[in-house]
Amino acid sequence: MFKLKNYINGELVEPASQQYIDNYDPSRGVVYSLIPDSDERDAELAITAAKEAFKTWSITPKDTRSKYLLKIASLIEEQLHELAVAESLDNGKPLHLAETVDIPRAAANFHFYGTGILHYAAQAHSVEDTAINYTLRQPVGVAGCISPWNLPLYLFSWKIAPALAAGCTVVAKPSEITPMTAYLLSEICVKAGLPKGVLNIVHGFGHKVGNAIVSHKDVPLISFTGGTKTGANIASIAAPMFKKLSLELGGKNPNIIFADCDYDKMLATTMQSSFANQGQICLCGSRIFIERSIYEKFKTDFVAKTQKLIVGAPMDSKTKIGAVVSKSHMEKILSYVELAKQEGGTVLCGGEPVNVSGEFENGYYLAPTIVEGLAFDCRTNQEEIFGPVVTIMPFDKEEEVMQYANSTQYGLASTVWTQDITKANRVAMNLHTGIVWINCWLLRDLRTPFGGVKSSGVGREGGFEALDFFTEPKNVCIKLK
Ligand code: NAD
Numbered sequence: 001m002f003k004l005k006n007y008i009n010g011e012l013v014e015p016a017s018q019q020y021i022d023n024y025d026p027s028r029g030v031v032y033s034l035i036p037d038s039d040e041r042d043a044e045l046a047i048t049a050a051k052e053a054f055k056t057w058s059i060t061p062k063d064t065r066s067k068y069l070l071k072i073a074s075l076i077e078e079q080l081h082e083l084a085v086a087e088s089l090d091n092g093k094p095l096h097l098a099e100t101v102d103i104p105r106a107a108a109n110f111h112f113y114g115t116g117i118l119h120y121a122a123q124a125h126s127v128e129d130t131a132i133n134y135t136l137r138q139p140v141g142v143a144g145c146i147s148p149w150n151l152p153l154y155l156f157s158w159k160i161a162p163a164l165a166a167g168c169t170v171v172a173k174p175s176e177i178t179p180m181t182a183y184l185l186s187e188i189c190v191k192a193g194l195p196k197g198v199l200n201i202v203h204g205f206g207h208k209v210g211n212a213i214v215s216h217k218d219v220p221l222i223s224f225t226g227g228t229k230t231g232a233n234i235a236s237i238a239a240p241m242f243k244k245l246s247l248e249l250g251g252k253n254p255n256i257i258f259a260d261c262d263y264d265k266m267l268a269t270t271m272q273s274s275f276a277n278q279g280q281i282c283l284c285g286s287r288i289f290i291e292r293s294i295y296e297k298f299k300t301d302f303v304a305k306t307q308k309l310i311v312g313a314p315m316d317s318k319t320k321i322g323a324v325v326s327k328s329h330m331e332k333i334l335s336y337v338e339l340a341k342q343e344g345g346t347v348l349c350g351g352e353p354v355n356v357s358g359e360f361e362n363g364y365y366l367a368p369t370i371v372e373g374l375a376f377d378c379r380t381n382q383e384e385i386f387g388p389v390v391t392i393m394p395f396d397k398e399e400e401v402m403q404y405a406n407s408t409q410y411g412l413a414s415t416v417w418t419q420d421i422t423k424a425n426r427v428a429m430n431l432h433t434g435i436v437w438i439n440c441w442l443l444r445d446l447r448t449p450f451g452g453v454k455s456s457g458v459g460r461e462g463g464f465e466a467l468d469f470f471t472e473p474k475n476v477c478i479k480l481k
Helices: 040-057 062-078 082-091 096-117 152-166 179-194 206-214 228-241 265-281 293-308 328-342 398-405 421-430 463-469
Strands: 006-008 011-013 022-024 029-035 124-127 129-139 142-146 169-173 199-200 221-225 244-248 254-257 288-292 345-348 369-372 388-393 413-417 436-440 471-479
Touching: 006 040, 011 179, 011 221, 022 082, 029 152, 029 244, 040 169, 040 206, 062 082, 062 096, 062 152, 082 096, 082 129, 082 369, 096 152, 096 179, 124 369, 142 152, 142 206, 142 471, 152 169, 152 221, 152 463, 169 328, 169 345, 179 199, 206 228, 221 228, 228 244, 228 293, 228 413, 254 265, 254 398, 265 293, 265 413, 288 293, 288 398, 293 345, 293 388, 293 463, 328 345, 328 369, 328 388, 388 398, 398 421, 413 421, 421 436
Parallel strands: 142 169, 142 221, 169 199, 221 244, 254 288, 254 413, 288 388, 369 388, 413 436
Antiparallel strands: 006 011, 006 199, 022 029, 124 129, 129 471, 345 369
16 A cells, blocks of 8 residues: 655655554545654654754745745646645545645645745834834744645645745644645655755654644744644643744634625525535635525525535546545534534534445545524534534624624634625624635635634734744844944
């Protein structure tokens, strides 16, 4: 069976333990490759290599760093199909989605920061003619980058690219549930001739090798995307060591639909924001609030469209909903459907596994699910499910829906549908989320600040915010007279 390798100091190597973890194909429910079960010994090797490489990478001209990033971007583009197939197989997502979203975005991340670093400038503050202050933006050191399984290469590269562009070296750990494209990225970096030790990729469990990276004294900054509980654990280790932290965590995003919206556009986009990637996107709008005058119409249309979504094998071009990422995740999602029923909800469609026949009969398929009749503050409406499950609720007044929308511990993203620009602006001002989409969803501009408030995270990724994170500002004051 194919064994993935760690990428340490420019080489593809086995883990110190010589132990491996099973890697599942969720579309078939079978083990199809083996992942290094790395531990603190592998983390130590990777951090030592990154520390050594930092001595030269941090002072390598940004034009040269840029060229490496652009080379990696073009190699990802050249291997787009191969990477998309690998992502789909590893994660269960429809191949079409990996081909049009995940992999192009991974290439775009390297391209964006490969060019972005060339435009990154620092401030200067003059004190009339007596003194001048200027800010140096210097790379911090070895960055620990840890990412989740839902958008594997997309989110992995979203951290690595700005870190490398800024002049940091990196020890990165992809999710042990979806490690394949990170492994393929290490092969790409070898092909691109990236100097040894600049990027190191170690595979394995979060509590083992992930924890070893987070707690290591020579890793002064951690960029983490994943669950809120894991983020809290990482913060508890990193904060007393005064590490710089960027935490992109869970969400329970509201989708607010006013009666004066462009109905057809709203409905088409709400299908996406509810069920894209099997609902496993941190930005999915899993709580849908609909103004009462259009509630019944919306309910009928939304349920009818959802029932037509084809659940099937990820590589099948007709498939709209692939497999969820693992058996345990499928069970977690189903347990929330049971909870919704116990809390008084009515399942309008879905709510059960789907049997995809033949070689896929043991895969982890779920029917897209809509629940109504729940209170805004019940557990189903407060906790992150992270699957193809949404709730729908009517509202009468704007103040009422604002209370519902802002009621969770999370504050990642929100979506608002209305043709009234004044109302849209007022609602956006009052939503407690880091991102507000008006009449759209997941319309990304990589220059914008990305991140959440409350339990959805600390700090922002994207644009120059990420370059600010991976560099330390140093003020230099010169007296002129
Ligand atoms: P997770 O927290 O279980 O794991 C994320 C990563 O952290 C994995 O690589 C894992 O191995 C590692 N990890 C686990 N324990 C660790 C520890 N003690 N020390 C160091 N590393 C550790 O999350 P997941 O299940 O992979 O991903 C789903 C979650 O990610 C959801 O909550 C989702 O909302 C969130 N997410 C957030 C964003 C965002 O931008 N805010 C984007 C995508 C996903």
